[in-house]
Amino acid sequence: MVGIPILVIVLIVIYPTIWMFYHAFHDTNMMSLFRQDWQPVGFQNFEAVLSSERFLNSLWHLAIYLTFGACLQVILGTILALILYESVKTGWMRVVLLIIMVLPMMLPPSITGILWRFLLQASNGAVNHILLNVGILEGTERIDWFSVDLSLWSLVIADTWQWTALPLLIVFSGRVSLPPAVYEAAKVDGASGYQVMRRLTLPMLREIIAIAFILRFMDAYKFVDKVYVMTSGGPAQSSELPVYIAFQTGIREFQVGLAAGYAIIIFVGAALIITLFLQYLKRVMRNAGVVD
Amino acid sequence: MATSRTTASAGQPNYRLIRYVLLAFLVIWLVFTLFPLYFAVITALKPVEEINRMVPTFWPETFRIDNFSGIFADPGSLKSLIDSIIIASANTALSLVLGTLAGYALARYLRGALGENLAFFILSQRMFPPVAILIPIFFLFDATPWGTDSYITLILLYLVFNMPLATWLMMVFFRDAPKELEEAAYLDGYTPLRAFFKVTLPLVVPGMISVAMLCWIFAWNEYLFANLLTGTTVKTFPVHIPTFVAGSQTLWNFVMAFSLVAMLPPVILFIILRRYMVRGLSLGVVKG
Amino acid sequence: MARLVLDEICKGWDFPVLDRLSLTVEEGEFFVIVGPSGIGKTTLLRCVAGLERLDAGRVFIGDRDATTIKPYRRGVAMTFESYALYPHLSVYENIASPLRARRLPKATIDRTVASVAALLKIDHLLDRRPHEVSGGQKQRTALGRTLVAQPDIFLLDEPISHLDAKIRHELRRQFHTLEELRRVATLYVTHDYSEALSLGDRIGVMGKGGLIQVGSPRDVFENPADLFAARVLGQPSINEFQAMIERDANGIHVSVADGAIRFPPAGLHASVLGRRQDMGIAVGMRPQHLSVLPEGVEAHRPTVTGSVDVYEALGATGVLIAKVGDQQMTVITPPEAHYQPGEPVRIALDRDHFLYFDRGDGRNLMVGPH
Numbered sequence: 001m002v003g004i005p006i007l008v009i010v011l012i013v014i015y016p017t018i019w020m021f022y023h024a025f026h027d028t029n030m031m032s033l034f035r036q037d038w039q040p041v042g043f044q045n046f047e048a049v050l051s052s053e054r055f056l057n058s059l060w061h062l063a064i065y066l067t068f069g070a071c072l073q074v075i076l077g078t079i080l081a082l083i084l085y086e087s088v089k090t091g092w093m094r095v096v097l098l099i100i101m102v103l104p105m106m107l108p109p110s111i112t113g114i115l116w117r118f119l120l121q122a123s124n125g126a127v128n129h130i131l132l133n134v135g136i137l138e139g140t141e142r143i144d145w146f147s148v149d150l151s152l153w154s155l156v157i158a159d160t161w162q163w164t165a166l167p168l169l170i171v172f173s174g175r176v177s178l179p180p181a182v183y184e185a186a187k188v189d190g191a192s193g194y195q196v197m198r199r200l201t202l203p204m205l206r207e208i209i210a211i212a213f214i215l216r217f218m219d220a221y222k223f224v225d226k227v228y229v230m231t232s233g234g235p236a237q238s239s240e241l242p243v244y245i246a247f248q249t250g251i252r253e254f255q256v257g258l259a260a261g262y263a264i265i266i267f268v269g270a271a272l273i274i275t276l277f278l279q280y281l282k283r284v285m286r287n288a289g290v291v292d
Numbered sequence: 293m294a295t296s297r298t299t300a301s302a303g304q305p306n307y308r309l310i311r312y313v314l315l316a317f318l319v320i321w322l323v324f325t326l327f328p329l330y331f332a333v334i335t336a337l338k339p340v341e342e343i344n345r346m347v348p349t350f351w352p353e354t355f356r357i358d359n360f361s362g363i364f365a366d367p368g369s370l371k372s373l374i375d376s377i378i379i380a381s382a383n384t385a386l387s388l389v390l391g392t393l394a395g396y397a398l399a400r401y402l403r404g405a406l407g408e409n410l411a412f413f414i415l416s417q418r419m420f421p422p423v424a425i426l427i428p429i430f431f432l433f434d435a436t437p438w439g440t441d442s443y444i445t446l447i448l449l450y451l452v453f454n455m456p457l458a459t460w461l462m463m464v465f466f467r468d469a470p471k472e473l474e475e476a477a478y479l480d481g482y483t484p485l486r487a488f489f490k491v492t493l494p495l496v497v498p499g500m501i502s503v504a505m506l507c508w509i510f511a512w513n514e515y516l517f518a519n520l521l522t523g524t525t526v527k528t529f530p531v532h533i534p535t536f537v538a539g540s541q542t543l544w545n546f547v548m549a550f551s552l553v554a555m556l557p558p559v560i561l562f563i564i565l566r567r568y569m570v571r572g573l574s575l576g577v578v579k580g
Numbered sequence: 581m582a583r584l585v586l587d588e589i590c591k592g593w594d595f596p597v598l599d600r601l602s603l604t605v606e607e608g609e610f611f612v613i614v615g616p617s618g619i620g621k622t623t624l625l626r627c628v629a630g631l632e633r634l635d636a637g638r639v640f641i642g643d644r645d646a647t648t649i650k651p652y653r654r655g656v657a658m659t660f661e662s663y664a665l666y667p668h669l670s671v672y673e674n675i676a677s678p679l680r681a682r683r684l685p686k687a688t689i690d691r692t693v694a695s696v697a698a699l700l701k702i703d704h705l706l707d708r709r710p711h712e713v714s715g716g717q718k719q720r721t722a723l724g725r726t727l728v729a730q731p732d733i734f735l736l737d738e739p740i741s742h743l744d745a746k747i748r749h750e751l752r753r754q755f756h757t758l759e760e761l762r763r764v765a766t767l768y769v770t771h772d773y774s775e776a777l778s779l780g781d782r783i784g785v786m787g788k789g790g791l792i793q794v795g796s797p798r799d800v801f802e803n804p805a806d807l808f809a810a811r812v813l814g815q816p817s818i819n820e821f822q823a824m825i826e827r828d829a830n831g832i833h834v835s836v837a838d839g840a841i842r843f844p845p846a847g848l849h850a851s852v853l854g855r856r857q858d859m860g861i862a863v864g865m866r867p868q869h870l871s872v873l874p875e876g877v878e879a880h881r882p883t884v885t886g887s888v889d890v891y892e893a894l895g896a897t898g899v900l901i902a903k904v905g906d907q908q909m910t911v912i913t914p915p916e917a918h919y920q921p922g923e924p925v926r927i928a929l930d931r932d933h934f935l936y937f938d939r940g941d942g943r944n945l946m947v948g949p950h
Contacts, residue, residue: 005394005414005459012452013417016428033431080321083314097318099563101325106558110515110530111551115328118335118544124346126331161328166573173570173578193307211577214419222421225516229534243423250427251520259427267424274416281575282412288577290464291408475631476664478651480729481681487652490677494668 017267023260030254038257045261055262058240061152062221065241068156069163070220074213076160077167082201084168085175086193098172105165113229116158120145151231151239158226163219167212174208175201207284214277221270242266336360336549343544359549363536369550372532376554379443379528380511383450387507388500390451391458396488398459399466400474411463415575417456422517425452430521440521446528449517454507457572461506464576465499466492502568509558529554582642582732583607584765589627589637597623599789600637605733605765610755612768612797614776614812615786621769622661624786625735628767629656641732652681657726658735661742663718665710671721672697672706678729696724699758716747727760734766741772755779773813777801785809802933807942810864810935816899816910819865822939825853834863834936840905843882846932852945853936861945864935870911872900872919873926881928884909891919902927 023038024045032038049055080101088094104112119126122144131137145154178201186196224243227233233240233248243266250259285291331350335343336359338352356362363369398411429449433440469492477487515530523531529550536546562569570578584605591598597620605611613621626632628639630651638647646654657678665674672693673680679689697703700720705713710721719739726734740748752775755768770776776783777797784791785800785808793805804810810818821836832850835842845853853861873879886904891913898913902925911927919925936945 005390005455006410008390008451008455009414009417012429012448013420013425016425016432019428019432020424076321080318083318087311087315087318095566097322099566100322102562103329103559104325106509106562107551107555108513108515108530110513110519111533111554114534114547115332115551118542118547119328119331124344124348126327126348126350129348161324169570170574170578173574177579208574208578211574215573215575218419222423224423228516228519243421246423247426247516247520251430256427256431263424263427266421270420274419277419278412278416281415282408284577285575290467290576291411292403470662470664472660472662472664473666475629475651476658476660476666476725477677477681478631479629479654479656479658480678480725481652482677483650483652486681491666 020260020263020267023257024264026257028257028260030256033254033256041257045257046265048258049261049265054237054240054245055242057237058242058245061239062241064152065156065159065223066217066220069159069223070213070216073160073164074167074209074216077164077169077212078171078205078209080164081168081172081175082197084172098169102165102169104162105169107162109162109225110229112158112162113226116154116161116226117146117230120154120157122146146231146235148236148238151235155226155230155239158230159220159223163216166216167209170212170215171205171209174205178204207287210280211284214281218270218274218277221273332548332552335544336552338545340538340541340543340545344541356545359545360553363546363550363553366536368527368532368535369529372527372529373554375443375526376512376528376530379446379450379526380508382443382447383454383511384504384508386447387451387454387458388504390455391460391462391503392493392496392500394455394459395462395464396466396492398463400471411460414456415460418453418460422452426517426520433521441523441525443526445521446511446514446518446526449521450507450511450514454510458503458507461503461572461576462496462499465496465503468499469495498568499571501565502572505561505565505569506572509561512554512558582644582765583609584628584733584767585640586628587638587640589639590635591620591623591627591632592635596789598627601790603784603791603794605767607765608762610762610766610768610779610781612770612776612780612783613786613791614770614773614783616812617771619786619788621771621786622737625658625737625767625769628733629658629735630654655732656735657729657731657733659719659722659726659737659739661738663710663722665718665721665725667710669709670706671702671708671710671713671717674710674721675706675724675728677725692728693724696727699727700724700754715743716751719743719747719751727758730760732764734764734768736766736768738770739768740775741770752778773815777813785812787812803947804935804944805947806944807862807864807937810937810944814866816867816912818935819867819870819909821863821865821907823861823863825856825859825861827854834861836863837905837907840907841884841909841929843884843929843931845934845936849931849934849936849946856945858939860939862937862939862942864937865909865929866933866935867899867910867912869930869933870909871928871930872911872913872917873928875926879926879928882931883926883928885924885926888919888921888923888925890921893918900925 025040025042026038027041027044028038084094084097088097107115122128122142125145127145128137128142131143137143144150182200183196186200191199222243224241224247227239227241227244231239233244242262246259246262246266249255249262282291334350334352337355337357338349339354339356342349342353394414398407402410430440433445438444473491473495474487477491478484482490513530514528518528518531522528533547533550536543536550586601586603588600588602589598590596590600601624613624615621623632627634630646630649634647638645640646641655666677669677675693675696676689679692693706694703697706700723702717702720702724705717710718713721723739740751743751756779768779780797782794783797783800784794786792787808793800793809800809801813804813807820821841823834823836826833826835831844832854833842834845834853844850873883884904886902886909888900889903889908890901892899893915895915897915898917900911900913900919902909902911904927909927937943938945
């Protein structure tokens with residue numbers, strides 16, 4: 001029974017991965033694919049990738065993106081979840097607020113990108129005009145959100161708007177499921193709100209927050225959809241991420257060998273991170289009784 | 293007594309202040325969350341001329357409710373929704389069946405170190421960036437008789453994301469369903485197959501709902517692969533939406549109206565089945 | 581209708597749980613297996629039911645070798661300790677489950693379920709779900725499910741242990757009166773000795789690896805094969821003391837704790853103990869064979885003196901724990917008695933009923949070859 005899914009994985013995951021490994025060591029491009037004729041080039045593709053400034057820049061973008069796109073979202077989501085739990089005690093109010101805050105997550109990521117591209121337009125975008133109305137901008141002053149300096153940050157804003165809801169939802173549900181008896185005991189002991197948060201809530205939620213973090217981190221690592229619809233990596237490659245470059249190289253420029261080089265480097269990076277995460281995940285899952 | 297009261301009242305305003313700061317933060321976030329959606333709604337209700345003005349209006353001067361019917365003047369609109377429904381539903385059904393079978397096997401027959409490693413391997417497939425597979429898949433499907441631009445491409449391709457998740461979650465749900473109930477069914481005289489359908493499967497129905505919902509929403513919302521691999525014969529709505537242009541001008545009213553329409557199914561699913569969803573979103577850890 | 585024969589069955593994981601266990605349960609016999617939790621009683625039932633594959637040995641049901649027959653064709657019904665009721669089905673559907681498995685006509689199913697439900701007094705609950713009924717009613721439902729199956733072998737795993745005392749008593753009485761259970765071979769597992777003594781036609785005491793002793797309840801209780809069997813049966817537990825046999829001019833004495841407890845054993849026991857080379861033994865005294873002598877009453881039996889450590893009045897009886905020398909001694913007292921901690925007491929020893937065991941392997945010295 002487990003065979004069929006394994007077969008599917010082999011077909012649509014393992015086989016392509018091997019294909020990529022193979023072509024990463026060849027000079028494959030559109031023509032050579034067509035003629036079924038490609039030459040081995042050793043590590044040339046990898047050397048090309050690792051020595052290209054474009055790739056190194058994209059790594060820096062990725063680092064910014066992971067820090068603010070994933071870490072910040074988890075922190076924000078956790079804070080918001082706990083505020084929601086502690087400050088709003090009415091059942092239906094909580095549900096309504098929760099649904100409102102989760103709405104962005106239900107929007108397709110690409111549409112979210114389009115929406116924010118619209119909101120962040122320089123001349124007549126809503127965001128700039130709000131800033132005008134509240135007096136942060138004056139006269140003809142406009143922020144060009146899709147300039148070299150800011151386009152990566154525009155992506156981060158749109159992504160944070162959409163995905164903060166995930167850690168929020170997970171942490172909120174985790175908080176709801178914590179045993180109330182512990183809190184009553186703490187109340188009897190006269191612990192302050194800060195102490196309860198610091199000594200009880202956060203330690204008990206640690207693993208749940210970690211799960212949210214792992215999920216967000218890996219999604220952010222492979223993030224690329226909003227890059228396509230919002231900035232196309234530009235201007236001047238200022239918002240390119242490694243995955244985006246790999247796609248462009250492979251499917252737009254058909255330099256398959258080089259794209260495979262990119263893909264393998266990204267893949268190995270992911271494998272390292274995932275291995276690390278899985279060690280931790282295994283422990284969390286065992287504690288939660290999800291696996292033995 | 294008196295001293296304790298003074299300290300309490302001295303501490304009180306401080307706490308109240310913190311409380312207000314936190315509440316203010318929550319309210320600011322709510323505004324941040326709602327404003328883009330609000331603006332999408334009013335944009336969907338404006339005529340194009342109003343949208344393209346140099347100063348955007350924050351309340352429509354002219355209401356154009358017929359924007360919502362206007363999007364369907366383009367026959368591609370309805371077709372893109374149907375395409376999306378076909379692909380999302382077919383992929384969900386496939387993910388659910390495969391995930392249920394594999395999850396059951398992992399939960400019942402493969403409980404040792406082998407099974408556990410297999411389970412985590414399958415889970416890890418959910419996390420890998422698809423970059424390493426998209427390009428080969430492109431050429432792989434290109435070589436098939438139906439080419440890349442077909443339903444089958446996306447239905448199969450989305451299995452890459454949905455099946456590992458479905459398998460993992462179904463394994464979690466099957467582990468929750470006590471094995472003893474199945475054994476009791478054997479002793480009642482049911483063969484393993486009949487016991488599975490009579491006892492085990494009904495117990496994991498809530499889990500299946502959660503899995504189906506997550507898979508469906510993912511397939512419904514997916515843009516990148518649909519855009520790169522399909523677009524002519526098959527065109528899902530996320531690929532269709534950016535095509536609302538007149539010359540070089542984006543018809544934002546139609547884009548927003550269509551986005552809001554397309555957003556409805558996931559939102560409704562979430563509102564109804566919120567409880568099931570949290571469990572799935574957290575890989576089964578948060579009971580919800 | 582068949583008897584159950586287990587022939588040297590073995591089952592283990594990292595360690596052996598059942599080691600060459602053999603047992604025959606006759607048709608119509610109610611056989612109770614009693615032993616501490618975690619000793620493998622449930623494993624034994626699961627092996628008989630076919631839910632566990634045997635490592636070695638054979639299981640016969642009637643003349644059939646059932647060793648490799650799948651559980652769903654074995655003709656065995658079992659109630660689980662957790663009841664294992666299907667939560668998504670009503671009480672009616674739970675009971676009807678074995679009949680539906682055989683695809684019997686609906687009218688037959690209706691009739692059978694109705695009669696079994698009436699017998700078990702749950703006929704008013706048939707529409708409810710398991711989570712809507714009480715523990716005792718759940719147990720009856722589980723029992724009903726096994727009864728309608730009309731199996732050759734009944735397996736009952738701690739069926740009433742998790743219920744509160746009153747319902748337990750009522751259900752225990754019901755087991756005595758259920759005709760269905762009296763027509764087939766029943767294997768009943770419990771950790772509660774009183775269930776075993778009350779219900780079993782025969783009982784088996786289970787220890788590490790298998791059955792330590794099989795016999796009638798009375799026989800096993802009075803003549804336990806070893807110290808383990810003596811410990812399993814009886815509440816409060818039997819008093820155990822390390823003792824020495826001392827010989828002098830007056831004959832044989834048993835001495836515990838350097839003589840804090842010292843008495844001449846009963847005649848029959850004395851002759852066996854007298855032949856022993858090894859002077860170290862263990863002596864077992866059931867609490868009901870010890871009694872507190874009121875002050876001034878002449879003792880007809882050997883006595884020891886000690887002081888009250890703890891006294892619990894339990895209504896029907898009292899339990900007194902006395903300190904004698906450095907030993908503790910549990911004594912059953914009449915209900916009306918009252919004792920203060922520290923109060924001195926004289927305890928009379930009903931030595932005719934005392935048990936003597938080998939210190940090494942724990943076997944009962946009065947049983948088997950002396």
